[in-house]
Amino acid sequence: MAKSGKRILITKVGMDAHWRGAIIVAKALCDAGFEVVLGRNMSPAAVVATAVQEAVDYIGISSLSGNHLVTVPRIIELLMRQQADDIKVIVGGIVPSADRQKLLDHGVLEVFGPGQDTRTIIEFLASQ
Amino acid sequence: MPEHKPSPGGHKGAWLQSCYPFQLERKRQFLSLSGIPLQPFYTQDDLPHFDGQKELGFPGEPPYTRGIHPTMYRGRLWTMRQLAGFGSPEETNQRYKLLLSHGATGINSVFDYPTLRGFDSDHPDAEADVGRGGVAVDSLEDLHLLFEGIPLDKASVSLVTCQPVGTVPVFAMYLALAEQRGIPVELLQGTTQNDFLLETAVTIGMHTLPPQYSFKLSCDVIEYCVKHVPRWNPISIAGYNYREAGANAVQELGLCLAHGIACVEELVRRGLAVEEFAPRLSFFLNAHNDFFEEIAKYRAARRLWCRIMTERFQAQGPKAKKFRFHVQTAGSALTAQQPLNNIARAAYHGLAAVLGGAQSVHIDGYDEALCTPTEASALIALRTQQILQHETNVTSTVDPLGGSYFVESLTNEMEQRVEDYLGKIEKQGGIVAAVANGWVHAEIADSAVAYQRAIETEEMLVVGVNCFKVEDEPPVEIFCSPETGPRQKSKLRELRNRRDGAAVQLALENVRLACRRLENLMPAVIQAVKTYATEGEITDIFRQEWGVWDPPLPL
Structure with a gap:
């Protein structure tokens, strides 16, 4: 498998406990040659600290509990504050369409909904 | 993979070879969702050593393949137990009353993420999830609000406290609530979920207790109930959630039964008699897309557990051998695309549960893949159950598919495969060890990935997802969790100022001592919640005394 050389941290924020989607996407990206760091549930601050430490290109947040409108803007704000906003954030999971626009307005690169083909996610990241 | 080979020289084998037009089939092979090869049709040849009396028996008699009661739904319809919980206790209380007023026959109380994991609403890591996915509960006062006007001695209340770490304090609050209302706990009927795999392997979260301690807490609840709350189901082994996380039907049932076996062994080790506690163990299974495989799974589950x-375990009495189970229809089979289609999906899932002899059923709301169910979708789900109960007439005959060559073959095959899977779990050292070493995590993840791959290669079709798609779907109404965090936080602040701080500290020290001595935690925790110690204050002590554990995430 060709190495894309891109690194991505995939994690869930707060107490959100449903890991199925995160693991599926992490494995698919791994198979596609991405270097994947799979983090356990973290606070927004820990997400940013891990992302910086691991020198990733992307942070992929899986959200099923609905906490994304609170946690994701906080992650983006912390990235900016630490001048690490070259790290881009993508979100996947159960994100209602109204929330999707809000997240994009906050600076999220892309939002992937339920039932998303993993190849679409891979193609999207590869094209960046 | 063992395939059913038709007996050579049998009528079926000969006919298949000479007459069956395999070249006209749509697919190269037909498989069940868990990978069992399916034949074009089944005959007596597929059940060569089948002894109806031994394998099926009569309804309500061992091995209970046909059902655990002689009359099944002719005697009593299944309990329609619809999940409800969101926001604050006051708001969820209103939803309970709505469902009960529309004919629901049990309450299924689902808690928010922080409550499930044992955190107070003001914990910094919990903040963003307060009131999400369930109702927020912090102290005994919240339980009073949650069950206001609900007769605890009459209603059957399922507390969906998934993880033992949350079950112990929340159930302790429920018992204290009953006591304060003057209801003897001996009369309480209901269920706590209390499944350690949900803490350690399936729904992974922050600050997780090590598997052996999570398992210990779950057994504490069982032991306490057997001695003091005899009509309560202290555990509902949640194969449902294993399946939702990615397991297939064989793994779901295998992990479930292995977990049941571990509980029996631990309680026997604690000196309880099998006849005493086994009747209180209950199970919770999924109803997924493969209609007949699911029915075979329920039937095989009863036969295996009896065996x-x-x-x-040399159980003697019938009650210790009966596999009693609740079913929820598969949330993971529902789609965000064209969500109204989920009404049809969930109805098929519900039908499978009923043809398989479930004791209680929850049918999912059609908007499950989008949000917590709205009032409208929760009501359609309840109505779907009522249509099953009163219009389809499937309730008139016990185990209506019993004796079908196909269903009996599939039940046998499922039983065999689950037995083999149990052997694999035993090789890991039993379920607790298999969780601790990450084997369970890897098993479930591999199946989740295989399922996704089947969709992406279109080997499996999902309407609206990889076929029959529509552009520009009209939006559906989305449920918005009411803002809960600030209210719960201010209630907590006020409670902490008002309560007797010294009494709380003393009670918490007793919890700590019980942790250190590895005693049953229930008595100390019940005392603590009565002083209005909060859930998080109690579980902090578990984590301080026993440490936390990083679940081995598979990649």
Whole structure:
């Protein structure tokens, strides 16, 4: 498998406990040659600290509990504050369409909904 | 993979070879969702050594393949137990009353993420999830609000406290609530979920207790109930959630039964008699897309559990051998695309549960893949159950598919495969060890990935997802969790100022001592919640005393 050389941290924020989607996407990206760091549930601050430490290109947040409108803007704000906003954030999971626009307005690169083909996610990241 | 080979020289084999037009089939192979090869049709040849009396028996008689009661739904319809919980206790209380007023026959109380994991609403890591996915509960006062006007001695209340770490304090609050209302706990009927795999392997979260301690807490609840709350189901082994996380039907049932076996062994080790506690163990299974495989799974589950309890644990009485189970329809089979289609999906899932002899059923709301159910979708789900109960007439005959060559073959095959899977779990050292070493995590993840791959290669079709798609779907109404965090936080602040701080500290020290001595935690925790110690204050002590554990995430 060709190495894309891109690194991505995939994690869930707060107490959100449903890991199925995160693991599926992490494995698919791994198979596609991405270097994947799979983090356990973290606070927004820990997400940013891990992302910086691991020198990733992307942070992929899986959200099923609905906490994304609170946690994701906080992650983006912390990235900016630490001048690490070259790290881009993508979100996947159960994100209602109204929330999707809000997240994009906050600076999220892309939002992937339920039932998303993993190849679409891979193609999207590869094209960046 | 063992395939059913038709007996050579049998009518079926000969006919298949000479007459069946395989070249006209749509697919190269037909498989069940868990990978069992399916034949074009089944005959007596597929059940060569089948002894109806031994394998099926009569309804309500061992091995209970046909159902655990002689009359099944002719005697009593299944309990329609619709999940409800969101926001604050006051708001969820209103939803309970709505469902009960529309004919629901049990309450299924689902808690928010922080409550499930044992955190107070003001914990910094919990903040963003307060009131999400369930109702927020912090102290005994919240339980009073949650069950206001609900007769605890009459209603059957399922507390969906998934993880033992949350079950112990929340159930302790429920018992204290009953006591404060003057209801003897001996009368309480209901269920706590209390499944350690949900803490450690399936729904992974922050600050997780090590598997052996999570398992210990779950057994504390069982032991306490057997001695003091005899009509309560202290555990509902949640194969449902294993399946939702990615397991297939064989793994779901295998992990479930292995978990049941571990509980039996631990309680026997604690000196309880099988006849005393086994009747209180209950199970919770999924109803997924493969209609007949699911029915075979329920039937095989009853037969296997009866055999395990009889042969392995020498159970004597019938109650210790009966596999009692609740079913929820598969949330993971629902789609965000064209969500109204989920009404049809969930109805098929519900039908499978009923043809398989479930004791209680929850049918999912059609908007499950989008949000917590709205009032409208929760009501359609309840109505779907009522249509099953009153219009389809499937309730008139016990085990209506019993004796079908196909269903009996599939039940046998499922039983065999689950037995083999149990052998694999035993090789890991039993379920607790298999969780601790990450084997369970890897098993479930591999199946989740295989399922996704089947969709992406279109080997499996999902309407609206990889076929029959529409552009520009009209939006559906989305449920918005009411803002809960600030209210719960201010209630907590006020409570902490008002309560007797010294009494709380003393009670918490007793919890700590019980942790250190590895005693049953229930008595100390019940005392603590009565002083209005909060859930998080109690579980902090578990984590301080026993440490936390990083679940081995598979990649």
